[in-house]
Amino acid sequence: MKRQFSLAHLTVLGCAPPEMTYIAAMAGYDYVSIRPIYMGLPGEPNYDLVVNKEMMKQTKRALADTGVKLHDIELARIYEDVDPKRYLPAMEVAAELGGKAVLSSIWTPDRNFYIEKFGELCDLAKQFDLTVDLEYVPIASVNTLARAADVLRSVNRENAGIMIDTHHFQRARDHVEDLKALPREWFHFAHLCDAPGEIPTEKDEMTRILREARSYVGEGGIDIASIINSMPEMVYSIELPNLENVKVLGYAEHARRCIQSAKVYLDANPRR
Template sequence: MDFEFSLAQLTVLNSSPIEIAKIAHNCGYNYVSLRQIYMGLNNEIRYDLKKDKKMKNELRSYLKNTGLKVLDIELARIFDGVEIKEYEDAMETAVDVGAKHILSSIWTENKGYYIEKFNELCELASQYNLTVDLEYVPIAGVKNLDDTLEVIKNTDFDNAGIMIDTHHVHRAKDNPKRLMEIPEKYFNFAHICDASKLIPKEKDEMTRILREERLYLGEGGIDIKDILNNMPIVPYSIELPNLKKVSLVGYEEHAKQCLISAKNYCEKYVHGRYSYPKEA
């Protein structure tokens, strides 16, 4: 089976858009997933393609010459006081570089407010023919599959999607078999990585691991195959930050090992919800 993979920004966090594209192409990825909406994290460098037209043109030329594509633009967070219109520049950038999806997550507990704002985000993105793919995060406001499905159920726009991250499914203790019940139209891409089976009890430790210490597929204790085999086959964006590995081998070698381990794992274990596994 042919799988497609994207190199996510968090895996090579401080790479510029052209740098991540070159790393992805050199390693054999199909896509890149670019951060153009910033989170204000420590040591996070901002590369704004809307303002840096020279870099944007260089990226577009590189994509055209190599066949590499941009999968999605991140991260349109919904939080108390968010101004959805401020994400419009990133949507324009997404169209300029050929991306099809905007990644979103929700970081407020105010349900009525975040459902309203998610609808507003979908409406704005629909003007650019972009999907808005909601990722639940166990340390955020929308933290599990039930929360996510409730948002989608209350969304009035058909460009809303659900973005499953293997790390978050495990940490939220969601039953992967429930993914089988979700219509195929809501799945556009997924995040994959591995991590320790043990779920941290402290929020700070959970945050540290998801930002600094995820593992190559097959190295940890997440039942990744059970998650992916209850979903349609979609492009897999490898979001796998690991500061120790990067410090030892650098971004490109780390990205290469991410892809090798993901390909090996998927070819061995993943068949998707519409296919059947090969006999042993």
């Protein structure tokens, strides 16, 4: 089966969905993973396609022109006092554009609350035939494989999934044996990137690498092959923000090198 790749939002942060789609097509990606849910982070561009009707129209045209498809939207965060219904308009956009999944993460320590709200999010997404895939993040509240698995077992929704990011997996000091033990139906897509093998002890440095200094696949210290080969074959969304590389190469060449390095690495580390 031909491997399929998606270009993730953070890899080309400064590109709106239409430009991102054309870059993805030129570089050889099958999908894009966009962020139409505005999070209000410092310096974050607003790509809310519900509000920006012209950008929505341009995105539809770019998808039609290139044949690239939408894979997933982000980021439906579960945080203190969130009402998951606020993500309904973005889910409608995802469905209209042919998307498959909603990426989520959990940023509140209140387990009873986040289990309830993640379940609600899954129920809302189901009407659009979207999965909700939980990404555990080293700086978030749900920050390990075990905690993410606990959420999926607790909500027990058919459209709930777990999304493994190779950077986060290594930073959480998780083990591939635990990954192999999880239900295969939980896996819909994964995030590929590399990073220095040494795990930062300071949260600021962890955050800096996570947001702006990840490495091309095979150029860091993460045993990506062991992680990827412990899961089913699926779409690989390349989330590889690197501000220095973008400054030197530009977004289009950075995106091309992201997929090229991933293909070379995966070819050199086949499944056994």
